[in-house]
Amino acid sequence: MKSYFLKPQFYKSYIRPILFSLPPEFSQKIADMVLEKKIFQKLISDNLLVNNPKLTTKFVGIELNNPVGLAAGYDKNCKHITATEKLGFSYLVCGTIINNPRYGNPKPRISRLPKDNALINSLGFPSEGLNQIIHNLNKSKNHNNPIILSISGLNINEILNCYKKLETYANAFEINISSPNTKGLKLFQDHKILKELFIKLNEIRTKPIIIKIPPYTNSKKDVYKSVNYHDKNQIMKIVQTCLEQSIDGITVSNTTPITSNKLQSKSGGLSGKPIFENMIEMIRDIKYEVGQKIDISACGGISTGKDVLEAIKAGAKATQIYTSLIYEGPGIVKIINEEILSLLKENEDLMSLQSK
Numbered sequence: 001m002k003s004y005f006l007k008p009q010f011y012k013s014y015i016r017p018i019l020f021s022l023p024p025e026f027s028q029k030i031a032d033m034v035l036e037k038k039i040f041q042k043l044i045s046d047n048l049l050v051n052n053p054k055l056t057t058k059f060v061g062i063e064l065n066n067p068v069g070l071a072a073g074y075d076k077n078c079k080h081i082t083a084t085e086k087l088g089f090s091y092l093v094c095g096t097i098i099n100n101p102r103y104g105n106p107k108p109r110i111s112r113l114p115k116d117n118a119l120i121n122s123l124g125f126p127s128e129g130l131n132q133i134i135h136n137l138n139k140s141k142n143h144n145n146p147i148i149l150s151i152s153g154l155n156i157n158e159i160l161n162c163y164k165k166l167e168t169y170a171n172a173f174e175i176n177i178s179s180p181n182t183k184g185l186k187l188f189q190d191h192k193i194l195k196e197l198f199i200k201l202n203e204i205r206t207k208p209i210i211i212k213i214p215p216y217t218n219s220k221k222d223v224y225k226s227v228n229y230h231d232k233n234q235i236m237k238i239v240q241t242c243l244e245q246s247i248d249g250i251t252v253s254n255t256t257p258i259t260s261n262k263l264q265s266k267s268g269g270l271s272g273k274p275i276f277e278n279m280i281e282m283i284r285d286i287k288y289e290v291g292q293k294i295d296i297s298a299c300g301g302i303s304t305g306k307d308v309l310e311a312i313k314a315g316a317k318a319t320q321i322y323t324s325l326i327y328e329g330p331g332i333v334k335i336i337n338e339e340i341l342s343l344l345k346e347n348e349d350l351m352s353l354q355s356k
Ligand SMILES: Cc1cc2nc3c(=O)[nH]c(=O)nc-3n(C[C@H](O)[C@H](O)[C@H](O)COP(=O)(O)O)c2cc1C
Pocket: 071, 072, 073, 074, 076, 095, 096, 110, 119, 121, 123, 125, 150, 176, 179, 212, 253, 254, 255, 270, 271, 272, 273, 275, 299, 300, 301, 302, 320, 321, 322, 323, 324
């Protein structure tokens, strides 16, 4: 009976219609409040954890007990670490964290596309800022799973400062150079400036570094007419810079830039199902370039066990989800992991499927 409440069918029939009748940021606040309630955590207990050695994987040297992590953006201020890990994620990417508190872009800044299981957001890094986030992290030191902190900044010193002050709190860092909603970040999409950042980081770092790249496309057929991909050559130069500077991981990828009249800023980043196929193509390309030298995390439209297996076969070592959590509810990670187990053949495990 207990587990019925955690099934996607229950969420989709009874909870999602209520949440989706409210503005997206308000419904996220309600979901966060529920997540933090002791009674909800008691209901979840260990019901959403799937422990099976066939699901284990290793990403940037970190052992993971399943391939599904929470993508950056859900827990921007690192306030829900113990609650979200109960949803079954093997790791959490928290942030994006920046130096100074910031309101972000004017509202409305998230729009739902329910027919496509997608979202468009133009949040523009609302953040409580580094000092408050350190305070929040100190409150949730008792987590079980690895934490990757997503950090960013408008110049090299801001990113270095975030890294230094947060180093002891994270198992690895994901540097976000790819938010389509914050102009200053595009600076680091210039591979020469990125190289300068990497050289300085390499002088001080003791933790793995992952870079989160923006999307390009090989395809002439766009998912929507109004999408605006990055230039492939520019992204491949970033990948080459990562190879030269011994960066440990690449997250493929951030949201896809798109125009939208529903957002105050008229443009944002598309996430969810429509970006899945392009993300898989990017993984194939990037795996071809980096081989075994850099680990890849797949992020973009993943919502099923089959999607995870496709990403792993294309070259990823781990995956991250965000939008499918909003559409499918708190039981999604368990469903994905159980589906992976049902799709693996008797002698197969995730490690054996990873491309060489
Ligand atoms: C509302 C929202 C906020 C996000 N905020 C961030 C962020 O702060 N930093 C970041 O690197 N990515 C952010 N993302 C992008 C996600 O981490 C992820 O790359 C993207 O949504 C694609 O994955 P998905 O299709 O599983 O959602 C955000 C996405 C959404 C929908």
